[in-house]
Amino acid sequence: MIVIEGRAWLAGDDLDTDQILHGRYLSVTDPQELAIHCCEDIRPDLRERVEPGDILLAGENLGCGSSREHAVLSLRALGISCIVAKSFARIFFRNCINLGLPALECPAAVAEAEDGDRFRVVLQEGKVINRTKRRSYEAAPIPGFLARILAAGGLENYVRQLLAESGSPQRR
Amino acid sequence: MGMTLGEAILARASGRTPVSPGDLVQARVDLVLGNDVTMPLAIEAFRRMGAKQVFDRDRVVLVCDHFAPAPTVQAAAQLKLMRQFAQEQELTNYYEVGSGLAGVEHALLPEEGLILPGTLVVGADSHTITYGAFGAFGCGFGSSDVAAAMALGEVWLRVPPTTKLVYRGQIRPWVSAKDLILHTLGRLTSRGAIYQALEFAGPVIEGLSVEGRLTLCNMAVEAGAKVGLVTPDHKVFDYLASRSSASVEPVFGDSEARYLRTVDIQVDDLEPQVALPPSPDRVVPVSRVAGLHIDAVIIGSCTNGRIEDLRSAAQLLEGRHVAQEVRAIIIPATQRIYLQALEEGLVKIFLQAGAAVSVPTCGPCFGGHMGLLTAGERAVSTTNRNFIGRMGDPQSEVYLASPAVAAASAVRGRITLPEEVL
Numbered sequence A: 001m002i003v004i005e006g007r008a009w010l011a012g013d014d015l016d017t018d019q020i021l022h023g024r025y026l027s028v029t030d031p032q033e034l035a036i037h038c039c040e041d042i043r044p045d046l047r048e049r050v051e052p053g054d055i056l057l058a059g060e061n062l063g064c065g066s067s068r069e070h071a072v073l074s075l076r077a078l079g080i081s082c083i084v085a086k087s088f089a090r091i092f093f094r095n096c097i098n099l100g101l102p103a104l105e106c107p108a109a110v111a112e113a114e115d116g117d118r119f120r121v122v123l124q125e126g127k128v129i130n131r132t133k134r135r136s137y138e139a140a141p142i143p144g145f146l147a148r149i150l151a152a153g154g155l156e157n158y159v160r161q162l163l164a165e166s167g168s169p170q171r172r
Numbered sequence B: 001m002g003m004t005l006g007e008a009i010l011a012r013a014s015g016r017t018p019v020s021p022g023d024l025v026q027a028r029v030d031l032v033l034g035n036d037v038t039m040p041l042a043i044e045a046f047r048r049m050g051a052k053q054v055f056d057r058d059r060v061v062l063v064c065d066h067f068a069p070a071p072t073v074q075a076a077a078q079l080k081l082m083r084q085f086a087q088e089q090e091l092t093n094y095y096e097v098g099s100g101l102a103g104v105e106h107a108l109l110p111e112e113g114l115i116l117p118g119t120l121v122v123g124a125d126s127h128t129i130t131y132g133a134f135g136a137f138g139c140g141f142g143s144s145d146v147a148a149a150m151a152l153g154e155v156w157l158r159v160p161p162t163t164k165l166v167y168r169g170q171i172r173p174w175v176s177a178k179d180l181i182l183h184t185l186g187r188l189t190s191r192g193a194i195y196q197a198l199e200f201a202g203p204v205i206e207g208l209s210v211e212g213r214l215t216l217c218n219m220a221v222e223a224g225a226k227v228g229l230v231t232p233d234h235k236v237f238d239y240l241a242s243r244s245s246a247s248v249e250p251v252f253g254d255s256e257a258r259y260l261r262t263v264d265i266q267v268d269d270l271e272p273q274v275a276l277p278p279s280p281d282r283v284v285p286v287s288r289v290a291g292l293h294i295d296a297v298i299i300g301s302c303t304n305g306r307i308e309d310l311r312s313a314a315q316l317l318e319g320r321h322v323a324q325e326v327r328a329i330i331i332p333a334t335q336r337i338y339l340q341a342l343e344e345g346l347v348k349i350f351l352q353a354g355a356a357v358s359v360p361t362c363g364p365c366f367g368g369h370m371g372l373l374t375a376g377e378r379a380v381s382t383t384n385r386n387f388i389g390r391m392g393d394p395q396s397e398v399y400l401a402s403p404a405v406a407a408a409s410a411v412r413g414r415i416t417l418p419e420e421v422l
Helices: A029-038 A072-077 A089-096 A106-112 A144-151 A155-164 B007-014 B040-049 B075-090 B103-109 B124-135 B145-151 B176-189 B208-222 B234-240 B307-316 B335-343 B346-352 B403-413
Strands: A003-010 A055-058 A080-085 A103-105 A118-122 A125-128 A135-137 B024-028 B032-036 B061-065 B092-098 B120-125 B138-140 B154-158 B162-168 B197-201 B225-227 B259-268 B271-276 B281-284 B296-299 B327-330 B378-381 B397-400
Touching: A003 A080, A003 B327, A029 A072, A055 A144, A072 A089, A072 B124, A072 B281, A080 A106, A080 A118, A080 B327, A089 A103, A089 A144, A089 A155, A089 B145, A103 B061, A103 B092, A103 B145, A106 A135, A118 B281, A135 B120, A144 B024, A155 B040, A155 B145, B007 B120, B007 B197, B032 B040, B032 B103, B032 B124, B040 B075, B061 B075, B061 B103, B061 B234, B075 B092, B103 B124, B103 B208, B103 B335, B120 B124, B120 B145, B120 B225, B124 B234, B138 B225, B145 B154, B145 B208, B145 B378, B176 B208, B197 B208, B208 B234, B208 B259, B281 B335, B296 B307, B296 B403, B307 B346, B307 B403, B335 B346, B378 B403
Parallel strands: A003 A055, A055 A080, A080 A103, B032 B061, B032 B120, B061 B092, B120 B138, B162 B197, B162 B259, B197 B225, B296 B327, B296 B378, B378 B397
Antiparallel strands: A003 A118, A118 A125, A125 A135, B024 B154, B271 B281, B271 B397
């Protein structure tokens, strides 16, 4: 059973991928280097404050804009271990799951949280608990198939297992 | 049961009929695409998956357009990675700026006859949605999904519900496809079509050229849409006839198709539009902000870098000059377009007007290179996003508009309507 525990860091609505990881850094692929620039224009404090286990709480349409995985990589390398948002932009949501970063939709949890609140997320049960405020919430369940990708640790692992079992398809 | 165009394409791609909104399908991919920002990550993931060969060397397309030509040593290393992968996999379609008929991916692929109606195009770039203009299911994904698609030739998708947008009326002079999509974004908002398919229909859309439709569908993603479609017609088939020898097997929606909702858009009173920073959905008529001083103008990108866009800009710039306090950069989106612009005398018009004419590249659009903004600067741009810091400093501003509005504004040094300059 996966339990994530840490502090919550808040972001507003429509946090776009340019804010999370600016275009000027897109030649960089090393996650540790990307982490340095994560949200650097809007929340430069995150670099010092985020610890592994911490959670990003965001409003509507999180991750709108570009398809860049660099945005998710930078958050993950920073130490963000789970993302809870009111709603997600579709590519960003897929990227989170594919990179093994749990992403849950839970508007109520976001609405009632404050920066620094201590959270516990029980992933398989979809339970989001604000320990500081003593409130418990239910997140929208991640579809079974996506949960399997997450359980494998991301799409790379999932496909590697798939290929190892069945072998590569024939070229057309 | 009736299916929309989007549903019908996914039904064909997944071998399941019918499909309904909400269904999870495993679909065969017709084309996989990536650029120099997204492909290096995809290549790494591909290797770590243990994949050795792409599923089909004719159907994986690599385009070096973002940090091309390389502005840094790091970017040059990424381009080298792309080149090596393309060679190793013997890819049929590899493009690099400065090496043949290359350019910005979403202007290049239609030009190369690679986008066919009825197909599923998986791209590691959010503006893959552009290809909906040809009735193709063009959809943006991250590098991991694209790596899996390269290895397996498949992708999973949730079938989106479709919102139909019907455009009626007479377009006024200087109102273009860019103005139509900006107006639409203003009405839908940036969250108005999350996870949806948008279908652009009506006589106004049928009246758009192929290039106009590409501009229109390009920005559907800014409303959160998964795909933005126009039913293919003779204009698309004629365009493809001279560019592709592949047999075109278009897919169409049924008359009994069910839509999430239908929105009627009357265009008779529509003026040229502009999206105010910091969002593509903060749209107002240009007249509302006319007179605002600007420092830079960018004309180009996968949104508005095609020959019709350059002709439109040239109409405003011919015999005139870029205002002294403005720097204008014009970027033909592909080598072919550049060549055609040269032959039509447009490049000369631009240069004589004092504008800079750049190699085909994405460059400034995403804040990469080739004309960024510092704090306090304001640009009018024909690109597709104007989030905070999009083109450089977080304290710079980007106003999104059509090529005609951008060119008129370059002449005056302020946000200007085209008819005021002529």
